[in-house]
Amino acid sequence: MKNLKLSASRPDGARTVIDVGGVKLGGDFVVIAGPCSVESEEQTLRTAEAVAAAGAKMLRGGAFKPRTSPYAFQGLGLKGLKILEKARRETGLPVVTEVVDTRDVSWVGEYADVLQIGARNMQNFSLLREAGRSGKPILLKRGMHSTLEEWLNCAEYILAEGNGQVFLCERGIRTFETYTRNTLDLSMVPAVKAESHLPVFVDPSHGTGILGMIEPMSLAAVAAGADGLEIEVHCDPSSALSDKDQQLTPAAFALLMDKLRRLRAFMGELG
Amino acid sequence: MKNLKLSASRPDGARTVIDVGGVKLGGDFVVIAGPCSVESEEQTLRTAEAVAAAGAKMLRGGAFKPRTSPYAFQGLGLKGLKILEKARRETGLPVVTEVVDTRDVSWVGEYADVLQIGARNMQNFSLLREAGRSGKPILLKRGMHSTLEEWLNCAEYILAEGNGQVFLCERGIRTFETYTRNTLDLSMVPAVKAESHLPVFVDPSHGTGILGMIEPMSLAAVAAGADGLEIEVHCDPSSALSDKDQQLTPAAFALLMDKLRRLRAFMGELG
Amino acid sequence: MKNLKLSASRPDGARTVIDVGGVKLGGDFVVIAGPCSVESEEQTLRTAEAVAAAGAKMLRGGAFKPRTSPYAFQGLGLKGLKILEKARRETGLPVVTEVVDTRDVSWVGEYADVLQIGARNMQNFSLLREAGRSGKPILLKRGMHSTLEEWLNCAEYILAEGNGQVFLCERGIRTFETYTRNTLDLSMVPAVKAESHLPVFVDPSHGTGILGMIEPMSLAAVAAGADGLEIEVHCDPSSALSDKDQQLTPAAFALLMDKLRRLRAFMGELG
């Protein structure tokens, strides 16, 4: 609609499709699910098996957690990555995990199938460049303070290194509203599609921070045309070390997945 | 979720349903459509007939336009109300129109079926009280700077006058994002349902300000559980005296209505 | 800096000076002080005498209070205006009071020297027009969600009715920051001066909502070039019916006034 003159924003017909172990991001509808943090082998494997059984196509889980306070749980690091690797072996789900330091990009990339750049690091340009050089598929979340134009420019930092495997995820922006944790800006779904050729996902877990809103906002994201969702699921949310109040149980996730699949199929017929 | 201790926010089982000439707000799914401004009899009647034919259940149209500049078109006033009255006679559609002055509430209420309080007047408490005293159904739009709690408190100003016929409409809030005219906060749909017993609508026209986003955001609003939509339609958008870039043509509106009806029916099955 | 093409924004050399009973707004440095609400004759007279003794040039006090909840104290109305009138007789201070309803503009104008349009009514265009027609000096506060351009356009609604006696007051905008009640945007002081010929005041009481910040932000406003301040003072803040936590005691106000006078004099020398 506007011409941002980026390679990310020149839709010349073809849209980007990223193949991750047979999962087609931007082609199939894909749900990425898993715990906020990798806390233990048992917690991760149980959750991974549950989300796989419910139809998730990828496993998410944080080994490096960017936390507001230095005294909060910071993630298991390498140990967490090894747990994720085991979860992938057992479930077959490709793994998405966040990387937060330029020094970690290359070795984290040996454990993960997709590297996530989180909202707080969206404009960590060194990290974006290193992610670009890694050649791995990159999930770039929107900064909580970022305009569409800035977000697409950050994708461009990765593309400019010759790595075309970038997909985006709206996760809520910061506004004056305090009822929700963030304001989930679903208008970014059609906006990204209009301005770029990259797949666009939605994260209703961080985007609302309220358990009861994950279902309606997930359904809304599908209706708006999102290519996929990233949803936090924990085998025992009440014991979680982070994001305790916004992680679904496996049972709730399975019910949601059933609705999402049916809605997605219906949207395909609707045209 | 939070307990706001308002009569608007005490859901004791029953939800409010408002009957406007047989249209059940909060019961049926209702699309309110029509031009931003009433500009002439011909423009209004042509648009009204088109939206009625496409399945809209109510007609919107502004006779008093709150405009940023005093030198912009301010609406036709009484003449506009008489045109709306004629459109109602010819199409059978109940009329929703904005009232902006306490002195006008009573006589505007003789022409309109529903009085709209616009975003800029959400916290015009005198106007809210007068609207409450009118006994008419009231459509209360969310202020572009308002929290959920403030919005429900404004509904409470009307309820406190003994008028229980209030329904709400999310129309986008003001954020740092400049790509869209406002940031349409669809999370207010489940939030209003959780915190109150009032019907909640969505206005994707003001909420995005971008023609190409009205369809995806309307579908998303339905999937999120909205009770209805308010959409700007103009028989000849390029000649409109206000909101030229966000009013649908009758043809585009008819296509959208078909999708909305089908999606709404599907959502009913989805449960 | 930008050319907004308004009569408010065409500085052709001369700046507006408004004479209110000998007080020169836009000429002298003027502090408007008094309670948030007129609560009783004793409270208002005691506060008025104290602020007069400390050097305030005008008395503020609300008789009609726009409150978030309909169940909060709404002001004394006519009774409050009569108390303000008495306070003016006893202290000689001209009175500034808020008007919230078009129907009240004319009769409130018989009690008050200056009519205030509050933040929530900044875009109540009917009220602006009525204020314009009243011929009274108008204090127009910035809406908590309003851009400079919208604010100046609201001034223009008053000017367009032939009333040139308008002055503006920055009172904080709504942002994501929750530490302060609002974010006081002092950059509006030089911005209003660059873009218009109208006097610009600052309200550090609503702008911060924190007692300990009123002094530093008042001094900052003077250094930025504000033409005056509007400050809440209450003879017994702990008993106040509204804004209990942000009203200065008379003693604190007197100390602040001394600093403000000295800083203002120094700024005059600094040039």
Next chain:
Amino acid sequence: MKNLKLSASRPDGARTVIDVGGVKLGGDFVVIAGPCSVESEEQTLRTAEAVAAAGAKMLRGGAFKPRTSPYAFQGLGLKGLKILEKARRETGLPVVTEVVDTRDVSWVGEYADVLQIGARNMQNFSLLREAGRSGKPILLKRGMHSTLEEWLNCAEYILAEGNGQVFLCERGIRTFETYTRNTLDLSMVPAVKAESHLPVFVDPSHGTGILGMIEPMSLAAVAAGADGLEIEVHCDPSSALSDKDQQLTPAAFALLMDKLRRLRAFMGELG
């Protein structure tokens, strides 16, 4: 005022003073000045000499520039650091420069006296930790989307590594206002002083983005109690490779410095 329970936020009487080559941050009033970017030896030396002559106590200049677009000038890197080192030798001014990558902290620290963490990296927790471990004085700018509490928690990441030499700089937050580049939140000056023992600076150049606002907002910052300012100065702003519109000429800077010194002295007397 609130008790954030951080080591940064426990003011037990003593406030932090950081000695950088004899300059006492948090003790003396300190102006840090220099170009946005180091562009050439001549540009940097000319600017450094000018700001030293006008009374700046430290030199700023970016060798690594975090730019919205990957195709914008990204800084001279090591070559820029060598130019800054030379400027320090010739003027005696300690050097402040931004570091954007954990891998660079240690070697950049050999060229710079103070490491700056910029707004976009405020929550780059890896970088904060590495900065903590460096033992160098750290200038931590506020993220454009960050609350006071988050900002102090980021300082805590540095303090928790045993590095107590942290000072903060308010540089404007992102709001709906588009007239200014950011909204400079001067209320953070008293807020930081109330909630922590760390020195607090203000950056009016990025905070407003408008040349004519730098003087009034700098004066306001001093009146609010800031410990210092960071101001962009360029020997030839019209030729600058970044921030062309907000860099002062040496002549304008010298005039401003004279006013700042006089105001600061006056504020000392005011008490």
